[in-house]
Amino acid sequence: MKTMSCDICEKKFSADSFDEWFKLMQGHYMADHAAFMEQAKNKSKEEGMKWMSDMKTKFEAL
Ligand SMILES: [Zn+2]
Numbered sequence: 001m002k003t004m005s006c007d008i009c010e011k012k013f014s015a016d017s018f019d020e021w022f023k024l025m026q027g028h029y030m031a032d033h034a035a036f037m038e039q040a041k042n043k044s045k046e047e048g049m050k051w052m053s054d055m056k057t058k059f060e061a062l
Helices: 018-032 034-040 045-061
Strands: 002-005 012-015
Touching: 002 045, 012 018, 018 034, 018 045
Parallel strands: none
Antiparallel strands: 002 012
16 A cells, blocks of 8 residues: 655545556546646646656655
């Protein structure tokens, strides 16, 4: 079990795998960072992929 906090706020999430952690984050983003989600829609797929890989690298390094 690894714990990593949200990249926007200080809220922490625990999961066994990055995929699980990402699922928790999706729910959290939609509930607490709706404005950010709206902005994210305008971002390119490459930016989204980069975010994913950066977060995954961080998670794996824990
Ligand atoms: Zn957050």
